[in-house]
Amino acid sequence: MSRFVxxxxxxxxxxxxxxxSCLPELNMGVELSSHGYVEEEYLxxxxxxxxxxxxxxxQEAVRSDVPFRTRVLLRRPSTxxxxxxxxxxxxxxxxxxxxVWNAIHPWILRGSHSWMGVTVxxxxxxxxxxxIDPERYSGIDIPHDGMQYDVLAxxxxxAIAGDFGPIATERVILGGMSAxxxxxxxxxQDGFHERWSRGGDRRLIDGYVIGISSGGAGAAGYPxxxxxxxxxxxxxxxxTIDPHAAAAFEVLSETEAETHEHVTxxxxxxxxxxYRLYEIAATAHIEAHAGVLTNQQQFERRGxxxxxxxxxxxxxxxxxxxxxxxxxxxxxxxxxxxELPPRAVRFAHRVNGEELVRDADGNVLGGVRPPWVxxxxxxxxxxxxxxxxxxxxxxxxxxxxxxxLARLVGSMRPFPLAELRERYGSRAAYLDRFAxxxxxxxxxxxxxxxxxxxxxxHAPQRWRG
Numbered sequence: 403m404s405r406f407v408x409x410x411x412x413x414x415x416x417x418x419x420x421x422x423s424c425l426p427e428l429n430m431g432v433e434l435s436s437h438g439y440v441e442e443e444y445l446x447x448x449x450x451x452x453x454x455x456x457x458x459x460x461q462e463a464v465r466s467d468v469p470f471r472t473r474v475l476l477r478r479p480s481t482x483x484x485x486x487x488x489x490x491x492x493x494x495x496x497x498x499x500x501x502v503w504n505a506i507h508p509w510i511l512r513g514s515h516s517w518m519g520v521t522v523x524x525x526x527x528x529x530x531x532x533x534i535d536p537e538r539y540s541g542i543d544i545p546h547d548g549m550q551y552d553v554l555a556x557x558x559x560x561a562i563a564g565d566f567g568p569i570a571t572e573r574v575i576l577g578g579m580s581a582x583x584x585x586x587x588x589x590x591q592d593g594f595h596e597r598w599s600r601g602g603d604r605r606l607i608d609g610y611v612i613g614i615s616s617g618g619a620g621a622a623g624y625p626x627x628x629x630x631x632x633x634x635x636x637x638x639x640x641x642t643i644d645p646h647a648a649a650a651f652e653v654l655s656e657t658e659a660e661t662h663e664h665v666t667x668x669x670x671x672x673x674x675x676x677y678r679l680y681e682i683a684a685t686a687h688i689e690a691h692a693g694v695l696t697n698q699q700q701f702e703r704r705g706x707x708x709x710x711x712x713x714x715x716x717x718x719x720x721x722x723x724x725x726x727x728x729x730x731x732x733x734x735x736x737x738x739x740x741e742l743p744p745r746a747v748r749f750a751h752r753v754n755g756e757e758l759v760r761d762a763d764g765n766v767l768g769g770v771r772p773p774w775v776x777x778x779x780x781x782x783x784x785x786x787x788x789x790x791x792x793x794x795x796x797x798x799x800x801x802x803x804x805x806x807l808a809r810l811v812g813s814m815r816p817f818p819l820a821e822l823r824e825r826y827g828s829r830a831a832y833l834d835r836f837a838x839x840x841x842x843x844x845x846x847x848x849x850x851x852x853x854x855x856x857x858x859x860h861a862p863q864r865w866r867g
Contacts, residue, residue, distance in 0.1 A: 411443040411473070417538045419443040419475055420530060421498055421519070421697045431694045437511045440480045444566055445541065446520075447471045450552030454631040459638075461593050461627065470544045472527060474557050474566065475500075478516040482568030487515040487734055488561060489575050490607075492522045492554055492582045496800055497697040498530065501579040502613065504693045505723035506730050512852060513734070516569050520557040522550035522585075529798060534704055548628025551589060555598050558606050573737045575609040575730065580687065581800060583615030584625050590650060591640040592627065609649040609733045613726055614687050616658035617641040617665040623658075641665040649676040649736055653729045655722050656749070656758060656766055656784035657687035657810055663751045671742055678732075680848070681749045682725045683766050684775040684782035686812025690717035709793035711804060713786035718812030719864065720774060720782060724853040731850055744847040746770045764815070770848055773839035773857060777832065779822060779864045780814040816866050829865045836861050 411419070423441050424431035434441055450470050451463035475493075478484060489510060491502045500519045503510070510517050521527055527544040544553060562571045578586040589595060590610050598606035616623045621633045624641050634640060642665045643650050654662060659681045670677040698708060732743035749768040750759035759767045764781035775782065785808070792804035817825075826832035840857055843849035849857075 411445060411538060417535065420534050420539075420700055421475065421493070421500055421695065422700070423477060423694075423696075425696050425699060428699065430699060431696045432507055432511075434477060435480075438480050439477055439511065442476045442478075442567065444474045444476070445471055446474050446557055446560060448553075448556040450549040450556070452546045452548040453551060453627045454548060455627055464548070465546065468546060468549060470549055470553055471541050472521045472544055472553055472557070473530070473539065473542055474521075474560070475519040476516070476566055476569065477503075477510075478567075478569050479514050484514045484516050484570045486570040486572035487513070487575065487737075488569060488571045488573070489515055489517050489577055489730070490554075490558055491517065491519045491576075492550070492578055492585050493519045493526070494580065494582050495523045495526055496581075497701055498526045499695055499697050501582065502577045504695050505579065505613070506727045507694060508852065509727040509730055509850070515734075518557065518561055518566075518569070520554055522553045523547075524549065525798060533706065534701060546628070548631070550585070551594050551627075554589070555594070555606060558598075562600060562606075573608050573734070574606065575611060575733060575737075576607045577611040577613065577730065578615070579613035580615060581622070581625075583612045584623055586610050586612050587615060587617060587623070587643070588625060588627070590646060590648065591624075591644065595646050595648060605647060607648060608737050610645070610651070611726070611730055611733060612643070612650070612652045614653070614655055614658055614722070616654065616660075616662040617643070618661040618663070619658065623661070636664075642667050643677060645670075645675040645677050647674050649733055651678045651680065651729050651733055651743070653680045653682065653726055655682055655685035655687055655812070656782075657812075659749050659769070660758060660784070666748070669745050673740075676736060676743075678729075678743050678745065679748065680725065680729055680746050681769040682722055683749070683769040683771050684718070684778075685720045685722040685725070685772070686718055686782075686784040687810035689720055689722055689812050691719070691721060691723070709795050709804075711792045711807060712789040713808050713811050713813065714789050715783075715786045715813035716816065717786070718782055718814045719780075720772065720812055721857065724849060724857065725770060725772070727853055728848050728850050732847065746848065771843075773836050773843065774864065776839040776842075777835045778817070779832070779866065780816045782812065782814050784812055785809050786811040786813040819866065822865065829862070832865055833861055836864070
């Protein structure tokens with residue numbers, strides 16, 4: 403692969419990066435300057451191979467030295483002197499969204515870490531160029547599916563080389579969620595990790611955080627390398643994580659855990675291959691809490707439209723994102739000073755392997771036990787049903803039917819007020835028990851103190867009545 407970086411793409415009153423951190427006129431997103439951060443966008447040119455699997459299941463480059471141009475979005479401390487950690491995120495095929503940033507940005511900002519989002523998928527590059535902002539992104543082109551791996555590697559190498567300005571890259575964590583979590587699994591498991599070197603024995607990526615992605619979920623959990631590439635078999639060993647001289651965490655909600663059991667492995671403290679699996683009870687692939695992404699608003703301003711979608715059940719008030727922040731922090735501490743991350747109990751599965759064992763309320767047994775399931779005011783489920791008003795998604799969205807999307811949305815059945823009083827006596831007594839459960843999670847190292855404070859602030863809302 404060759405690479406070179408053009409000048410940064412300027413932001414002005416007429417054009418800002420798609421998925422920008424903040425739309426101040428709408429009070430949307432995160433205003434970075436108040437945190438001592440800046441946002442920058444670059445165009446990255448280079449060449450890449452188009453990858454697929456050969457007949458024997460190994461990687462092969464079916465085309466080489468194919469030119470590409472993509473965009474790289476950066477958020478870093480304005481002084482240029484950050485923590486030394488760069489969190490890299492392949493942007494999601496649904497509107498090039500930064501799902502990891504959306505979940506963990508408070509942790510990034512608190513720790514003076516840097517963040518880099520990279521457009522890697524060919525259909526999204528075309529959408530940016532032809533639909534979203536033809537003037538700003540006129541030159542963007544990833545001409546073939548299967549180039550996304552080399553495109554990502556080029557961006558990381560450019561960051562390490564200083565082509566994007568003063569970004570500290572002593573430690574690089576690649577993280578993704580949903581489709582991009584699966585993308586990270588393929589990067590680690592299919593030989594790219596070993597191929598990508600900084601020089602000598604140092605790999606390009608030090609750690610992987612794979613969020614809400616099941617290695618056992620067919621092509622969704624282990625995507626083909628490119629178009630027309632056959633799906634990996636259900637028993638392909640690559641579906642089970644082997645850190646390959648890195649640290650790797652999988653952080654799953656109940657939704658993914660249902661199909662993940664047959665590809666799980668034991669945790670490992672091996673200094674050359676650290677591994678943890680965290681399964682977060684009473685969480686789901688999609689949850690209801692407010693986010694900070696601006697992509698949809700910008701897309702609609704350009705005349706785009708998303709279909710109407712809702713679910714029939716009350717949406718879950720769980721907070722998977724808080725535990726994802728804890729996982730990133732644990733990996734950072736391991737990479738910085740060798741501090742071993744906490745371990746966690748796994749979910750219990752029934753004989754068929756997919757159905758999770760549940761208590762009398764309907765809440766799952768085992769796994770990481772958040773305060774909202776330790777001291778419950780509702781029964782949580784990792785699925786919902788689509789409402790009658792939901793419309794069929796357009797072709798560019800990852801799911802073709804509303805019912806498929808609804809299966810990923812967490813729901814809950816709130817307990818009646820009379821039942822809450824029978825369980826806890828009073829609202830004050832419930833809040834005391836909830837606070838004790840929060841402190842317990844902090845002491846285990848699974849929940850961060852700052853995020854515990856956020857949970858406690860909103861705890862009164864969980865007592866309905």
